[in-house]
Amino acid sequence: MSNPAPSAPLITPGLVALDLAGGxxxxxxxxxxxxxxxxxxxxxxxxxxxxxxxxxxxxxTGMPGGVGLPHARSAHVTVPSLAVGRVPAGVDFGAPDGDAxxxxxxxxxxEGDSDHxxxxxxxxxxxxxxxxxxxxxxxxxxxxxxxxxxxxxAPR
Amino acid sequence: MKFVAVTSCPTGIAHTYMAAExxxxxxxxxxxxxxxxxxxxxGADTIxxxxxxxxxxxxxxxxLEVKDKSRFSGKPTVDVGVKKAVHDAPGVIAQxxxxxxxxxxxxxxxxxxxTASQAPAGPxxxxxxxxxxxxRVRQWLMTGISYMIPFVAAGGILxxxxxxxxxxxxxxxxxxxxxxxxxxxxxxGFDLTSLQHWSVLLLAIGGVAFGFLVAVLAGFIAYAxxxxxxxxxxxxxxxxxxxxxAGFLGGLVAGFIxxxxxxxxxxxxxxxxxxxxxxxVVIPLLSTFVTGLLMFVVLGRPLAALMDGLxxxxxxxxxxxxxxxxxxxxxxxxxxxxxxxxxxxxxxxVTGLATEGLASDATQYRIMAAVMAAGMVAPLAMxxxxxVRSKLFTRAExxxxxxxxxLGASFISEGAIPFAAVDPxxxxxxxMVGSAVTGGLxxxxxxxxxxxxxxxxxxxxxxxxxxxxxxxxxxxxVTAAVVIGLKSIGSNSAVDAERAADAAAADxxxxxxxxxxxx
Numbered sequence: 001m002s003n004p005a006p007s008a009p010l011i012t013p014g015l016v017a018l019d020l021a022g023g024x025x026x027x028x029x030x031x032x033x034x035x036x037x038x039x040x041x042x043x044x045x046x047x048x049x050x051x052x053x054x055x056x057x058x059x060x061t062g063m064p065g066g067v068g069l070p071h072a073r074s075a076h077v078t079v080p081s082l083a084v085g086r087v088p089a090g091v092d093f094g095a096p097d098g099d100a101x102x103x104x105x106x107x108x109x110x111e112g113d114s115d116h117x118x119x120x121x122x123x124x125x126x127x128x129x130x131x132x133x134x135x136x137x138x139x140x141x142x143x144x145x146x147x148x149x150x151x152x153x154a155p156r
Numbered sequence: 157m158k159f160v161a162v163t164s165c166p167t168g169i170a171h172t173y174m175a176a177e178x179x180x181x182x183x184x185x186x187x188x189x190x191x192x193x194x195x196x197x198x199g200a201d202t203i204x205x206x207x208x209x210x211x212x213x214x215x216x217x218x219x220l221e222v223k224d225k226s227r228f229s230g231k232p233t234v235d236v237g238v239k240k241a242v243h244d245a246p247g248v249i250a251q252x253x254x255x256x257x258x259x260x261x262x263x264x265x266x267x268x269x270x271t272a273s274q275a276p277a278g279p280x281x282x283x284x285x286x287x288x289x290x291x292r293v294r295q296w297l298m299t300g301i302s303y304m305i306p307f308v309a310a311g312g313i314l315x316x317x318x319x320x321x322x323x324x325x326x327x328x329x330x331x332x333x334x335x336x337x338x339x340x341x342x343x344x345g346f347d348l349t350s351l352q353h354w355s356v357l358l359l360a361i362g363g364v365a366f367g368f369l370v371a372v373l374a375g376f377i378a379y380a381x382x383x384x385x386x387x388x389x390x391x392x393x394x395x396x397x398x399x400x401x402a403g404f405l406g407g408l409v410a411g412f413i414x415x416x417x418x419x420x421x422x423x424x425x426x427x428x429x430x431x432x433x434x435x436x437v438v439i440p441l442l443s444t445f446v447t448g449l450l451m452f453v454v455l456g457r458p459l460a461a462l463m464d465g466l467x468x469x470x471x472x473x474x475x476x477x478x479x480x481x482x483x484x485x486x487x488x489x490x491x492x493x494x495x496x497x498x499x500x501x502x503x504x505x506v507t508g509l510a511t512e513g514l515a516s517d518a519t520q521y522r523i524m525a526a527v528m529a530a531g532m533v534a535p536l537a538m539x540x541x542x543x544v545r546s547k548l549f550t551r552a553e554x555x556x557x558x559x560x561x562x563l564g565a566s567f568i569s570e571g572a573i574p575f576a577a578v579d580p581x582x583x584x585x586x587x588m589v590g591s592a593v594t595g596g597l598x599x600x601x602x603x604x605x606x607x608x609x610x611x612x613x614x615x616x617x618x619x620x621x622x623x624x625x626x627x628x629x630x631x632x633x634v635t636a637a638v639v640i641g642l643k644s645i646g647s648n649s650a651v652d653a654e655r656a657a658d659a660a661a662a663d664x665x666x667x668x669x670x671x672x673x674x675x
Contacts, residue, residue, distance in 0.1 A: 108169045117198040124173035
C-alpha cells in the first residue's frame with residue numbers, strides 16, 4: 001500500500017453500461033467510447049476510436065469465455081480508464097469460442113505515470129480470472145461493477 | 157518443474173499481463189512454478205538471474221522481440237504468441253513441459269554453463285545442445301562413461317582387495333577358494349573374525365557393483381540423449397546386454413537405441429490428455445519394450461551363434477601351433493574387454509582346466525596362462541599410457557588410470573572399458589595388438605597357470621612366473637605405445653573438448669559465479 005492512490009479512479013458508475021444492444025464490435029466499442037467522452041476521460045471520440053480500431057486490426061482482442069477487450073494507448077486519453085459493457089445479445093470480437101457478452105474498453109494515455117500503468121496491468125491480470133468476470137456479469141447495478149473493479153485492481 | 161517466461165504485446169497494457177497471469181495460474185494448477193517477466197508499458201520487472209539459472213525451461217509468449225534474450229539461452233524453450241498464452245495457457249505449459257522432457261534447447265550456451273544450469277534439475281550431462289551431430293554422439297557417450305567409471309573403480313578394487321585378502325585367509329590358492337564359497341555363507345552367519353568371510357564379502361559386493369557397469373553405461377547414455385524418459389530403456393537395455401553376453405559394446409548399442417527411441421517418442425504429437433502421462437508412462441513403456449525386443453531377439457541370437465562358432469573354431473585349433481593359438485586368444489581377450497569374444501576365449505581356457513588328470517605342463521594350463529596374461533594387458537597399458545602421455549587423456553581417464561593399475565594386476569579387464577568406450581577405434585586395436593603379443597609370448601615362455609583368475613595374486617599357481625610377468629610387461633608396453641601413437645594422430649575430440657571447456661570456464665571464473673549461465 002505504499003503507492004499513493006491515483007487521483008481519478010479507473011472506473012466510475014458512469015463508465016458502466018449494463019445492457020448494451022448487440023451489433024458489430026465497432027458499434028459496441030463506440031457506445032463505450034461515448035461513455036468515456038461523457039465522463040471527460042478522452043478529448044476526441046473519433047480520434048480515440050481510430051486508435052482502438054488500429055489496435056484491433058493488429059490482432060482481434062476477443063478472449064475465450066465471452067470477453068471482448070478493445071484497448072489502445074492514445075494521445076486522446078487524459079486519464080487511464082476502463083469502460084465496461086454487458087452485451088446480452090453478444091458481439092463478435094474474434095474469439096475462437098464465440099461472441100463476447102462482456103466488453104472491456106481500456107483507455108490508456110500515451111504517457112501515463114507508472115502508477116496508472118500498474119493499475120492497468122493489475123486490471124489485465126484480473127481479467128484472466130473467471131471469478132472476476134462472473135462477478136461483473138452478475139453485479140446488480142453499475143455502482144457495484146465500479147466498486148468490484150476498483151477493489152480488485154487496488155494496489156496490493 | 158520451474159519455468160521462466162517473458163510476455164509482451166503490441167500495446168503493452170492488456171495481453172502482456174493477461175498472458176502473465178494466465179501462465180502463472182496454469183503453471184500453479186499443473187504443479188509447476190512459473191516466474192514471468194512482463195515486458196509491457198508498466199516497465200519490465202526483470203527476472204532474477206538466479207531464477208533463470210534454476211529454471212528447467214523458458215516460455216516466450218511475446219509478440220515483440222524479447223529484451224536481452226541471451227539471458228535465456230541454452231534452456232529448452234517454447235516460443236508462442238502472446239495470444240496463445242492468453243487463450244490456452246495450460247496448453248502452453250504442457251508444451252513447455254514436453255520441451256523440457258525432450259531437452260530441446262534454443263540459443264547458445266557454453267558446455268560448462270549448461271552443465272551448471274542443469275545441475276539442479278537432475279544429474280548433469282556433458283551435452284551441449286548446439287554441438288554438431290558427431291560431437292553430440294561423443295557427449296552422450298562421455299556422459300554414460302563418466303557415470304560408469306566409479307562403478308568400475310569401486311567394484312574392481314573391491315574384487316582385487318578380496319583376492320589379496322584371500323591369499324592370506326586361505327593358502328596360496330586363496331583367489332580360487334574365495335570364489336567357491338557361496339554368498340549364503342556370509343548371509344547366514346558372518347564371522348567378524350574370519351578373514352575368509354571378509355574376502356567373500358568383498359568379492360560379493362564388488363561383483364554386484366560390477367553387475368551395474370554396463371547398465372549404468374547404457375542408462376546414462378540414454379539419459380544424455382533423451383533426459384529422464386531415456387533412463388529406463390537405457391538401464392534395461394544395458395542389463396539385457398549383460399544377460400545375452402553382449403558386454404560393453406552391447407551396452408553402447410542399448411544406450412543409443414534406448415535413448416534415441418525415447419527421444420523420438422517424446423516428440424510425437426499426442427492429444428493433450430495423453431501428454432501428461434507421456435514422460436512417466438508412455439515413453440518409458442514403449443521405448444523399453446522396443447529396446448528389450450531388439451536386444452533379446454535381434455542381437456541375442458546372432459551373438460549366441462557367433463560365440464558358438466568361435467568356440468567350435470577354437471576347439472578345432474587346439475592341435476596347431478601353440479604360439480599362434482596364444483596370440484589369437486590374446487587378441488580375443490583384448491578385443492572387447494569382457495564382451496562376447498573375450499568371454500569365448502576365457503571360457504575356452506577355463507573349460508580346459510576342468511579336464512581330469514592333467515600333467516603340470518599340460519597345454520590346458522598353458523592356454524589358461526596365456527588368456528589371463530593377455531587379459532591383464534589392456535588396463536595396465538591404459539594406466540601406463542595415462543602416466544607417460546597424460547595430455548592425451550581427459551581428467552576422468554587419468555583418474556581412472558590410477559585404479560587401472562590395480563585392476564589390470566588383478567586380471568580385471570573391465571578396468572580398460574572407460575578408455576575403450578570413449579575411443580574404441582584407437583584403444584581396441586591397441587589392446588588387441590598388445591594382448592596378442594602377451595598371449596603368444598606366454599606360450600613361447602612355457603608359462604602355465606592352474607587358477608582361472610586372480611591376476612598377480614595367484615602368482616604361486618603360475619609356472620615360470622617371472623617370464624609370465626615379463627610377457628605381461630611387454631604386451632603392456634606395446635599396447636601403451638600403440639594407443640599413444642594412435643591418439644597422437646588426428647584430432648582427439650574428447651580431450652580437445654575438455655580443454656576448450658576448461659579454457660571457457662577459466663575465462664568466466666574471475667567475473668561470474670552463479671550468473672555464469674547468463675553468458
